[in-house]
Amino acid sequence: MLRSFIATFTTVGLALAMHGTAFAQAPSPATATAATAPDLVPPAATQGGIQSANIMDIKPEASLEPGYAKQSNAERGKVQPGNNAPMWRQVGAGVEGFTSYPKDTAPEAGILIQPFTQYPGSRLTNAGEAWRQVRNGLIIPYGGALLLIVLGGLGLYYWRLGAVKLDDAPTGRKIERFTPFERSAHWANAIAFSILAISGLVMAFGQYFLMPIIGKALFGYLAYILKNAHNFAGPVFAVSLIIVIFTFVRDNMPAKGDLNWLLKGGGLFSKEHIKAARFNAGEKVMFWGGAFLLGIIVIASGLVMDKLIPGLSYDRSMMQISHMVHAVATVLMMVVFIGHIYLGTIGTEGTYQGMKTGYVDDNWAKHHHELWLDDVNAGKIPRDRTAVAADAVLATKSVQV
Ligand code: HEM
DSSP: OHHHHHHHHHHHHHHHHHHTOOOOSSOOHHHHTOTTGGGGSOOGGGTTSOOGGGGGGOOGGGGOOTTGGGOOHHHHHHHSTTOOHHHHHHHHTTOOOOOSSOTTTOTTTTOSSOOEEEOTTSOEEEHHHHHHHHIIIIIHHHHHHHHHHHHHHHHHHHHHHOOBOOSSOOOSOEEEOSOHHHHHHHHHHHHHHHHHHHHHHHHHHHHHHTHHHHOHHHHHHHHHHHHHHHHHHHHHHHHHHHHHHHHHTGGGSOOTTHHHHHHTGGGTTTOOOOOOOSSOHHHHHIIIIIIIIHHHHHHHHHHHHTTOSTTOOOOHHHHHHHHHHHHHHHHHHHHHHHHHHHHHTTSBTTHHHHHHHSEEEHHHHHHHOHHHHHHHHTTSSOSOHHHHHHHHHHHHHHHHO
């Protein structure tokens, strides 16, 4: 009992010192009306800080008397000099003290710890502890397991069934699949995503798989660097994702045949050939579910944690909720994009060439997007959109000359 009291006392004392927060004589506006406010004034013995030398002398049970729990700090200090338990009781209840931090940037700086609450079905705890339990007991183990299962499943699929190969030999005829603008937007977004994914994984899981190998000191530096990289890559990802969404939205609109494609899983397991337009139904699910829906959730919660949305009150509960939303949505997003990256690289022959060079061979188009190839051959879609656009610009210029 005494040990845990001392531990709590010391921890909160350290927190107090680290936050540079001082409970001072003048109660803040929020507490001025509270009957308990004057209790926040430390007794003369502890003015200006907590004297840890007194901690060992504290024997709460020894002086228990009726109504001791209602004693003010000053009253308690008379019978037990150095024992400011009444103040800490109020700290635990969420009573606000004075702090020099500006209210608009640190709305809760005067509150040392969130108030303790009895959540249904749980022991007495506070929101900070509840958040910690959700993070460490649910998000980390289940999120980590999901990512490992997906990676393992794809590894197993590749090992047993291999990449999807093209049926025919290259024809030598090329179609422009992505313009330079489309590729720049995609790669800017993909690079930002990779930085975010790697840094996010190290921040969330690094203490389990990296710290035992590289040690605490090196891991500390690494996590610090990656946390800052994460904060900077986030806004780049947000802007580039919006550009990607506008760039590809037209060809990701649902169309006839998409449901059939989905029901047959794109023929991935049956090896049946299913015709698709420029983007198949699987890519459309990735686009709307992974990039659009999860993208909005991930970006919004990330911007809240970066304190970049004006007009919000960035208190602890806002940070805890946005962290949990962000963590769940990013794990799901990584699951979607691990699949996307697999199919865009080693999973299907020739697909990566399209995003790397901008051009694909007719045999690739026939195998994966035959309806799109039909439109190209019918002249509905130019074979080389960039060349057509360049010709149009030249034609306008020569008319002007
Ligand atoms: C990080 C590694 C990534 C790689 C290697 C990669 C690779 C590729 C490849 C090869 C394609 C062409 C697919 C085709 O021709 O049909 C593609 C398309 C696409 N990628 Fe990625 N990608 C990556 C990350 C991302 C990310 C992070 C996003 C968005 C959040 C994204 C969004 C898209 C979109 C929207 C398309 C067009 C297909 C569609 O709209 O359905 N990619 N990617």
